Amino acid sequence: MNNFQYSRAGDVADAIRLLAADPGAKLIAGGTNLIDLMKENVERPSRLIDISRLPLRDIEETADGGLRIGALVPNSDLAYHPLINQRYPLLASAILAGASAQLRNMASVGGNLMQRTRCPYFYDTATPCNKRRPGTGCSALDGLNRNHAILGTSKSCIATNPSDMSVALAALGALVHIAGPMGARSVALTDFHRLPDDKPNLDTILGRSEIITAIELPPHSFPRNYSYLKIRDRLSYAFALVSVAAAIELEGNAISEARLALGGVAHKPWRSMEAEAALRGQAATPDHFGHAADLLLQGATPRAHNGFKIALARRAVVRALIQAASATPQSQAHKKIA
Amino acid sequence: MNAYVGTPTSRIDGRAKVTGAAKYAGEFSADGLVHGFVVEATIPRGRIVRLDATEALKVAGVLEVLTHAHRPPLADKDEAWKDEVAPEGLPFRPLYDDMIKFNGQPIALVVAEEWETAKFAATLVRIDYEQDGFATDLEAERGRASEMDKPHKPRGDAKAALAAAALRHEADYLVPTEHHNPMELYATTTVWEGGGKLTVYDKTQGVQNVQKFLCAVFDKKPEEIRVLSPYVGGAFGSGLRPQYQVVLATLAALALKRSVRVVLTRQQMYGLGYRPMTIEHVALGARPDGTLDAISHEAIAVTSRYEDFSRNDTGWAEQLYKSSNSHFSHKLVDLDVSTPCDMRAPGAASGVCALECAMDELAVALKLDPIELRLKCYSDRDQSEGLPYTSKQLRQCYARGGEAFGWARRNPAPRSMREGKELVGWGMATGVWEALQMPVAVRIVLTANGHAEVSCAASDIGTGTYTIVAQVAADALGLPIENISVRLADSTLPQAPVEGGSWMAASSAHAVLGAAEEIRRELVHLAKAIPGSPLADLDAAAVTLVDGMIAGNGKSGAAVSIPDAMRHSKLERIEKEKLNQFAEDKSHARNTHSAVFAEVKIDEELGVIRVTRVVSAVAAGRILNTKTGRSQIMGGVVWGIGMALHEETVMDHRFGRIMNANIAEYHIPVNADIRDIDVIFVDEPDDRINRLGIKGLGEIGIVGVPAAIANAVYHATGKRIRRFPITLDKLLD
Amino acid sequence: MADITDQIPERIPINLVVNGARRTLEVMPWTTLLDALRDRLDLTGTKKGCDHGQCGACTVLVEGRRVNSCLTLAVMKDGAEVTTIEGLVKDGALHPLQQAFIDHDAFQCGYCTPGQICSAAGLLAEGRARDADEIRELMSGNLCRCGAYPNIVAAIEQAMSRS
Known part of the structure; x- marks a missing residue:
């Protein structure tokens, strides 16, 4: 870990001021990802601005019937919150599929959105990596890429976003509220994370002196027909090879609304309006689910070791939709996949 | 006697361990204790051209940066570096010279008042290398393999018998590199006692081995160095040989005349020993009734350029299966990596895994029940020396294990058992290890x-x-x-x-x-x-x-x-x-045995594997403590599950670097991966082996488990995965 | 090298209530709670197994919640109440989880054990685990290389049934 200065922000404006004053500064809340990366010398901030005591811990109903979640709500508190459990169980399930109980107790909602890739070359400072050191090259392209992206990749980077929570938030159409020197703004979660393009060092659209203040969930909550299905190399405490957030609304056996997002396959949670549109108005059958999966995976490109993800993702999408349609969501504790 | 022996007695060190009172090597303190942090090489082979510690030494709190060019003397004679379990070759010497022999090699030790300072300053040490060509890929270098030792003499003419066999099964099985990853980080605290005397708290499996080694390396008298390891946070073979941090901590203590602690990072631990990647080639020739005419087992394993590490991978068939012709060979490929070392059931864990998968494949080809085939070939003698066993209740292991598991209810056809979307597979395998004393x-x-x-x-x-x-x-x-x-x-x-x-x-x-x-x-x-x-x-x-x-x-x-x-x-x-001292008795073979039964449930479409049940029936003489003994076997089963499904050290051969040198991406089983494990100790009185009839339990628990699971995976899916670990991508079409 | 020697931060005084006792110490910004406990307060019961939040050996309770102390900066916990394995013993009597771990032989080498027990204490306080599968899942952040998992689950079930 490098030597750095420590400041504690008194309020959001203070945090923004401190950020603006020191180009090498970073915010810290739960610290679960940042401290890890600092110990690897991947992140070397000149200053940490402690925002953990800012009053951004409320979960409140919005006027339109949605929920506004303070950026500092710990992941576990969010997952177990009665309003989330009752109304947005997809989100609760996705959160509980990630990390460990300890890490979920520490990690904040805002920090979860900021977590960086698990690409081994990003972590190993002895190897080239465009995300860590722009211009050095991508070691994964022709290296070990079993757990790398199949969608939205570029010649610069094939890293994946490791968050589970973000996948559910993408499916639910969440908004990210941001404050910065120029005032407040909000963006759709699906626009918050970037594709790598030629600037893989930038994971998100968050400006240098900006801070996430809240996540907003729209009223559409999919309380009944949903599933978060995470496929990984061991049954818990591992990053996704592929994960699926599936949520539908049914009228009879017909799908009136559908949401699908994939994790573990791209630089950001992967959604396709086309795939979701294809489900609307259709009967909830495996064939239709398969068609939607194909649309969602359109353009998927394998590298040497991750070709299996395409077939796996397709099957996982179908299965998650079957689970959603039958109102038997995947349990994160009982490992049998119904 | 017999009030305690044979009973489920709770650990006498239990209270110390559950209260945090038990102190491990890196937890002993001393007045003026300072901390060393290792700088390691980032290339696999070459030479240090320049090592500049100027910036590191400027950091407040940094006391010293030791390097090959700046350190107290270390022994020059090769013999001084040979510990009591060293393999053939010239042992690695940390900070000895400018040569880089493997990625992750320690090349400097930054010593500071505080650990964090040393860790930070270590990032400021600048190194220029002259890199040489290197090779780290066993499969690519397989052609260079050279014969090391023949674990067992050949019997008959296996080649001819294989060629003539009515039924032949022949395949390569690949066991990847695995790391021990004990929970405790490799650590040493060397306490400067004054007058040249040192007390060394070391994470080791042998304090006297380390003590003699340090005395030789630092030219000390026996009374000048005392080594202790009252509690060891897991080792599994990684602490058999002196680890390099014990040299560095002691070197720094001598340099500074202060007490020094050196704790490696989890990543740095990957620069020490490991279970070597091994290609296991097994060929079996049989008659239609299951009689074996030929067994051939060849292993090709990784070693370093400077030491020849080899263990008995092959030859276990001599203990288990009657065959009139047999051939065994063990070959090594020397690569630009550190030397492998013993890891739980070295040799057997890998070799028996291959043998027992091959036996399963043969049973399928012969349309015989896997247990029936094993009983057909059951050997009451160690064929290599033609010796009877002091005891061998393996038949009872098959019987009792099979009964507890419900083996009789198994439908032998692959893909024949299912529950909903899951295919159910039942597999079994035999385990064997030595009863040494x-x-x-x-x-x-x-x-x-x-x-x-x-x-x-x-x-x-x-x-x-x-x-x-x-x-x-x-x-x-x-x-x-x-x-x-x-x-x-x-x-x-x-x-x-x-x-x-x-x-x-x-x-x-x-x-x-x-x-x-x-x-x-x-x-x-x-x-x-x-x-x-x-x-x-x-x-x-x-x-x-x-x-x-x-x-x-x-x-x-x-x-x-x-x-x-x-x-x-x-x-x-x-x-x-x-x-x-045990009286030498070469009239009998001494072995422990097991029969392992595993149930897997595999999502047919998604390939997700769950090991839902394992029964391990063990014959290992008298069990001194049925409580801790059961735990040891259970732990071995968990290791076997990891070996079957999870564990693999992955290297990028372009860099010669391990790319999952952590315990997030090097997967070992977590709690959710482990379900029912039933341990059965088969009664095995043995009044010949020793007075108490004890054989030992540390290794036998893992042997056979990976094969039982691989065989269960085959039974569930009809897919034979011969490259371990069996990850779900290998099951997807 | 802007981040080296020219601007060494001052040590920062913090207060912690550790196992019921108020402790004042001065830490650097980068001192983790784990290193503060082990190296400054000599509470070595809390273990360092990976230093990256991958093994759970460093688990302690902060304000009653289980966290990885290796990824927690001490300075950020100024004023917090911290319970470590040493604090679970009350008047010389073992915590029910500690006794259950002995009864069920839920450890071998003992190195992951303090983290397992603190994690289990957090689990009991959370009250989310109702069956063995849920215990397994919610204890999966604590690796045990000796493979004592079935015994760990049994020990927690014993403590749960008696609490």
């Missing part, structure tokens, strides 16, 4: 208050040595176990070999018996010397120690209490030390 000395100090201290240099790496030593001592001395205290893992204590190979239980237990017998003789002598002693007329051999008394056998009721006997002679303590 080594010379160990034990000292017992009995005090007149009826307490005894038992001491020995042996380590307890979690295996339960503290507890079994106490059990055997309590029984032999006729004292309650609460009156026994055990001191282990101090190089000044009576001699013990490294703790490994499953030999410590039998070896230490009999050493305790030997010392206890000396105590008994002394007590009988004292008791008889009391005027009017009720034992006066009894033959010494007819007097035992029981319930705190020196008592005549049988119903005479003649007895003298231990305190009375000692106080009469004004003795406060009796101290006896005895080296136990």
